[in-house]
Every structure is written in structure tokens, then in C-alpha cells.
Amino acid sequence: MTHILSADIGGTTCKLGIFDESLNILEKWEISTNKTGEGILENIYDSFVVHLNRKNLDINSMIGMGIGVPGPIDFENGVVNGAVNLNWTGNIEVRKIMQKYFDGPIYVDNDANVATLGEKFKGAGQNESEVVCMTLGTGVGGGIVANNVLLHGHNGSGAEIGHFLVDQKKRFKCNCGMKGCLETVASATGVVNLVHHYYSNMSLKSSLHDHIMNKNVSAKDVFDAAKNDDEFSQFIIDKVAGYIAYAASVISVMTNPKYIIIGGGVSNAGDILIQYIEKHYKNMTFRPAQDDTHIVVAKLGNDAGIIGAAGLIKTYVIERENK
Amino acid sequence: MTHILSADIGGTTCKLGIFDESLNILEKWEISTNKTGEGILENIYDSFVVHLNRKNLDINSMIGMGIGVPGPIDFENGVVNGAVNLNWTGNIEVRKIMQKYFDGPIYVDNDANVATLGEKFKGAGQNESEVVCMTLGTGVGGGIVANNVLLHGHNGSGAEIGHFLVDQKKRFKCNCGMKGCLETVASATGVVNLVHHYYSNMSLKSSLHDHIMNKNVSAKDVFDAAKNDDEFSQFIIDKVAGYIAYAASVISVMTNPKYIIIGGGVSNAGDILIQYIEKHYKNMTFRPAQDDTHIVVAKLGNDAGIIGAAGLIKTYVIERENK
Numbered sequence: 308m309t310h311i312l313s314a315d316i317g318g319t320t321c322k323l324g325i326f327d328e329s330l331n332i333l334e335k336w337e338i339s340t341n342k343t344g345e346g347i348l349e350n351i352y353d354s355f356v357v358h359l360n361r362k363n364l365d366i367n368s369m370i371g372m373g374i375g376v377p378g379p380i381d382f383e384n385g386v387v388n389g390a391v392n393l394n395w396t397g398n399i400e401v402r403k404i405m406q407k408y409f410d411g412p413i414y415v416d417n418d419a420n421v422a423t424l425g426e427k428f429k430g431a432g433q434n435e436s437e438v439v440c441m442t443l444g445t446g447v448g449g450g451i452v453a454n455n456v457l458l459h460g461h462n463g464s465g466a467e468i469g470h471f472l473v474d475q476k477k478r479f480k481c482n483c484g485m486k487g488c489l490e491t492v493a494s495a496t497g498v499v500n501l502v503h504h505y506y507s508n509m510s511l512k513s514s515l516h517d518h519i520m521n522k523n524v525s526a527k528d529v530f531d532a533a534k535n536d537d538e539f540s541q542f543i544i545d546k547v548a549g550y551i552a553y554a555a556s557v558i559s560v561m562t563n564p565k566y567i568i569i570g571g572g573v574s575n576a577g578d579i580l581i582q583y584i585e586k587h588y589k590n591m592t593f594r595p596a597q598d599d600t601h602i603v604v605a606k607l608g609n610d611a612g613i614i615g616a617a618g619l620i621k622t623y624v625i626e627r628e629n630k
Numbered sequence: 631m632t633h634i635l636s637a638d639i640g641g642t643t644c645k646l647g648i649f650d651e652s653l654n655i656l657e658k659w660e661i662s663t664n665k666t667g668e669g670i671l672e673n674i675y676d677s678f679v680v681h682l683n684r685k686n687l688d689i690n691s692m693i694g695m696g697i698g699v700p701g702p703i704d705f706e707n708g709v710v711n712g713a714v715n716l717n718w719t720g721n722i723e724v725r726k727i728m729q730k731y732f733d734g735p736i737y738v739d740n741d742a743n744v745a746t747l748g749e750k751f752k753g754a755g756q757n758e759s760e761v762v763c764m765t766l767g768t769g770v771g772g773g774i775v776a777n778n779v780l781l782h783g784h785n786g787s788g789a790e791i792g793h794f795l796v797d798q799k800k801r802f803k804c805n806c807g808m809k810g811c812l813e814t815v816a817s818a819t820g821v822v823n824l825v826h827h828y829y830s831n832m833s834l835k836s837s838l839h840d841h842i843m844n845k846n847v848s849a850k851d852v853f854d855a856a857k858n859d860d861e862f863s864q865f866i867i868d869k870v871a872g873y874i875a876y877a878a879s880v881i882s883v884m885t886n887p888k889y890i891i892i893g894g895g896v897s898n899a900g901d902i903l904i905q906y907i908e909k910h911y912k913n914m915t916f917r918p919a920q921d922d923t924h925i926v927v928a929k930l931g932n933d934a935g936i937i938g939a940a941g942l943i944k945t946y947v948i949e950r951e952n953k
Contacts, residue, residue, distance in 0.1 A: 453788070454781065459886070462888075464882065465760075465884070465885055466883075466884070467918070470883050472876070472879065485916065488916075559787065560793050560794050561881070562783055562884065563785060563787040563789075564784060593806055595787045595790070
């Protein structure tokens with residue numbers, strides 16, 4: 308019992324990996340995502356068999372298998388309730404299906420949670436027991452590690468950090484059906500929302516003027532322009548950072564993590580974003596809670612998912628046995 | 631090894647109790663709080679010895695001792711960093727001091743956390759693994775139980791629910807030094823803040839007019855008047871409830887508890903307050919997170935503390951051994 312199998316299922320590709328007990332990668336590779344129902348789970352198993360065979364490893368000697376899926380999860384039962392990007396509808400019993408092929412322990416969690424666990428164990432979380440990750444991509448996802456384990460909440464809505472009201476004016480509609488969620492002002496989409504909202508109402512001119520007028524400006528354009536001293540873009544980043552900092556200030560008095568990790572596409576902006584966030588965070592956060600709390604950029608990029616999925620086995624199988 | 635000793639240290643009295651393994655009370659009593667330094671801990675031990683002796687129970691056969699203290703705690707080490715109401719300044723090593731007298735396991739936590747644990751095990755929390763308590767008294771305290779254990783955070787600021795910004799206009803100064811915290815608009819003090827703020831700016835007359843003008847109106851007055859159809863008081867409760875509901879909506883997407891328990895003096899308002907909170911909560915909370923989440927009034931009153939302090943021993947000694 309020496310290795311962990313890990314799969315991070317995405318809409319286009321599945322990332323697969325074989326890990327040792329300390330979550331070091333022995334091998335990682337990708338297969339295309341088969342979107343005709345549950346076939347992808349059999350494909351994943353078959354691919355593990357082939358790769359293990361090449362290494363003279365026996366699938367029956369594996370410690371367990373961790374699986375990340377882009378959809379809402381019933382963690383206890385390993386069931387996914389719909390995954391739009393995989394064309395999965397209704398309840399898909401991922402653990403039960405995989406158990407037809409694989410005998411060992413299987414843990415399934417959503418993509419934001421496994422990415423958080425990856426960053427906790429091997430990334431910006433420095434293996435601390437209290438870590439929160441905000442993933443700022445097309446939407447805003449999150450993961451909370453407290454007392455060394457992920458929080459799922461009573462119905463799986465734990466760490467749905469993108470969906471609480473931060474824009475009191477409720478200017479933009481969210482995909483969740485509400486208005487004013489963090490996601491509407493802090494995701495890549497949110498950055499663009501704010502650009503269009505403010506540009507027409509302000510006298511500041513921007514090097515992005517034509518992009519803005521043609522409605523093809525991206526969050527990346529805004530961060531690049533800000534780095535090149537575009538005042539309007541800096542103004543927008545300051546706004547975005549204010550909302551992210553507010554979320555961080557709330558998180559700090561809720562679960563009080565040592566590391567608040569900013570991941571996802573928006574985090575590619577890097578230091579400039581963190582500097583703006585820190586300025587607001589320091590001013591708006593309960594003093595004792597901000598003491599020795601660090602806001603940092605995610606480190607693992609696309610590998611966070613497979614490392615974290617393997618981390619499920621480390622958390623729920625290896626560390627439990629060692630208790 | 632059949633019984634648990636429990637102490638809830640307050641500014642005026644210490645509540646003491648002897649519990650069985652299922653947290654049923656065998657006996658509870660009070661002693662006055664000796665405020666001359668650490669003497670109270672020896673007093674507590676002596677009182678336990680006397681009461682155990684009467685029951686023919688041996689202090690050396692106790693499973694453990696749980697202690698609640700009104701001050702910030704380093705939970706891991708059982709150290710309190712100052713407790714104003716006890717005249718304790720600096721770091722007081724409560725566990726270490728008590729270990730001079732008592733040999734068994736000792737766990738120490740703050741009053742808000744032990745009250746939460748009490749409500750979780752024997753009160754409004756119905757023994758669920760995901761429970762949050764907001765204690766609305768002179769200030770606002772909180773406790774978060776997730777994955778069946780209390781969250782302390784990396785530096786003990788977990789569940790400091792009273793101290794994040796909810797009043798965007800930052801109208802009232804908080805004891806923590808910031809402005810606009812939940813505590814400034816949802817505690818008993820907060821209710822009075824809002825009364826004075828709105829009464830001078832509104833045409834609504836109130837049966838509390840004289841009290842308001844004489845600056846001796848209390849939160850209880852406002853809730854009583856609201857129940858007697860005083861429109862201004864109902865307006866104030868609606869405002870207070872809106873802020874509490876906002877906090878509940880944030881909590882729901884952070885740790886997603888099954889029960890959000892409202893305790894403390896303000897919760898004596900009872901059903902009328904819960905009704906106002908629920909109305910706002912339903913409108914402002916991420917739909918999946920509010921599903922099967924219940925906002926309820928605390929049940930245990932002043933006993934929550936000793937039950938929860940005993941609950942520390944159940945959580946960290948009894949349940950760990952049974953794992």
C-alpha cells in the first residue's frame with residue numbers, strides 16, 4: 308500500500324496522476340474527457356491500469372483513489388448532482404460507479420475543494436491546518452480547510468465564497484439568480500462588469516478605450532494596462548481588490564485562516580493585485596484576526612487539482628489511520 | 631472513568647457542574663468569582679472535591695475537566711490572554727495552573743465557544759455536526775462547529791462574528807476600534823444605537839418617546855413595544871434583523887451550518903425577531919445554501935456554558951477515544 312491514484316476531471320481533459328504517500332508526483336498525464344455519460348470513469352480506470360502496469364505496480368496495492376469533479380457534491384456518498392461541463396445531469400454516483408472497477412477507498416470532491424487541498428498540502432498553504440482558497444476565474448469558487456480538513460457544510464454549500472452580497476448597490480446579476488454576489492465584481496467577468504459600469508460614467512480616459520467601446524475587453528487586458536500605468540485600469544483593480552479584501556476580512560473572522568490563497572485566472576495579475584488587496588484588507592479587518600494572516604497567490608496552477616484529489620486520500624485514509 | 635467536571639467562569643459567579651458521559655447534569659451549583667488573580671481556579675477545584683465527596687465520587691476517576699473563560703484563548707495550550715471581567719491581565723496559563731490540582735485532561739475555551747458547544751450537544755443544535763451560534767448580548771460573540779468540532783482559527787480569532795463590516799455607512803464606533811461592525815447594529819447596544827440614529831430623523835412617533843429623549847431606552851423596551859404594535863420599534867427590529875440576516879447569509883456560504891442559533895439577551899425577543907430575520911435571510915441568501923438551514927433561538931439559557939464546557943471533554947477526550 309504505497310501509492311495514491313488521482314483524477315481531476317475537467318470539461319475537455321482529465322488530468323491523472325500517481326502519487327506517493329507524501330503527495331509527490333510519480334507520473335502525471337492527461338486523457339480527453341469522454342462526454343457521453345459515465346464512460347469517462349471507465350476510461351480513467353483503464354488508463355490507470357495501463358500506466359501502473361508500465362511501472363510494475365499493481366492496482367490492488369493502491370492506498371486509494373481521489374477524484375475531483377466540476378459540480379456540486381454530496382461528499383459523504385461520493386455523488387455529483389449534475390456537472391454541466393461534463394454533460395452530466397441528475398445524481399451521478401461517482402464512487403459507486405468507480406467501485407465496480409476499483410476496490411480501495413474512493414473519495415470524490417468538487418474542483419474548487421480539491422484545488423484548495425492541493426494548495427494546502429503542496430502549494431501556498433505551507434501545509435497549515437487553517438487555509439482558505441478563493442478561485443477567481445470565470446466565476447468565483449472557494450475551499451476552506453479548518454482543523455486540517457475541508458468544510459463541506461450540512462448540504463454541500465460550504466465555501467461557496469462567490470455567492471454572498473458584497474455589492475450593496477446590486478448592480479450586476481449573478482449566475483446564481485441573485486444580484487450583487489462577490490462573483491459579479493471579483494471574477495474575470497466581474498472585472499469586465501466594472502469596466503463597462505465605470506467607463507461611461509467617468510472622465511478618466513484609458514488605453515483600452517477601443518476595446519471597451521467594442522465590448523471585447525478582458526480582465527487580462529485590464530491588469531496588463533494597469534501595470535503600464537493606465538489610470539482607469541488601476542482604478543478598476545482598486546475596486547476589484549476592495550471586494551476581494553472585504554471577502555478576506557469576513558473569512559478572517561469566520562474561520563481565521565493563516566493563508567488566504569488567491570487562485571484562478573484573475574490571480575495571474577500577481578503582485579499588483581495582492582498589493583491593492585492588502586491595502587484594503589488591513590484597513591477593514593478586525594485587528595486580532597489579521598495578525599500573522601497572509602494573502603498570497605496560488606502556486607500550483609493546473610496541478611492543484613490532481614495534487615488535492617490525491618490529498619483527499621492523504622486526509623481521509625492515511626492521516627486517519629495514523630491517529 | 632464515568633464523569634466530567636465542568637466550570638463556566640463569569641465575572642460575578644462561576645457555574646460548576648458534574649456531568650455523565652452523555653452530558654446529562656448530575657448536579658450544578660454556583661460559587662462567587664474570586665477576582666484576586668488566579669485564586670478562582672483553586673476555589674473551583676476545592677468546590678469540586680467537596681461536592682464529589684458528598685456523592686462518594688473520587689476526583690481521580692473523573693474523565694476530564696472543561697473550563698469556559700470570558701477572554702481570548704490559545705486553545706491548544708489552554709492559555710487565556712487577559713479577561714477583563716476577571717481582572718486577569720496578560721497570559722494566564724489556566725490548564726497548567728489547574729493541573730497542579732487535577733491530574734486528568736483539561737480543556738479550556740472562551741465563553742462564546744463553550745455556549746455554542748452546549749447548544750450543539752443539548753440545545754437548539756440537535757447534536758448536528760454543522761452548527762453556528764450568534765450570541766447577541768452587550769456585544770456580539772459567536773461559535774462555529776464544523777465537521778463536529780469548534781473552529782478556533784490559526785490565532786484564535788475564528789468565529790469572531792461580531793467584528794466584520796455590515797453597516798456600510800460606518801455610523802457607529804465598535805469596541806474593537808473599527809466602525810460598522812455587526813456588533814454596532816445587532817447587539818443590545820446596537821439596537822439602542824439605531825433607535826437614537828433614526829428617531830431624530832423620522833416622523834414616526836413611538837410609545838418610547840420619553841425613554842428615547844431621556845436616553846434610557848433599552849433593547850428590551852424596543853422589543854416589548856414592537857410586540858405592542860409600536861411602529862417605530864418594529865421599524866428598528868426590521869433594521870436589526872436585516873443585519874443579523876446578512877450575517878446569517880454570509881455564514882451559510884462559509885461553513886453552511888444546519889442550525890444558526892441566535893442566543894444572548896437580544897434573542898429573548900423570540901419569535902418576532904426570528905420572523906423578521908427569516909424574511910430578510912430568504913431574500914439575500916444563496917439558494918442552495920439556505921435549503922434545510924434553520925434559524926432558531928438558543929434553548930439552554932445560562933446552562934449553555936457548563937454543558938458546553940463539559941462538551942469539550944466529550945469532543946476531545948471521549949469521542950476521540952471512540953474513533
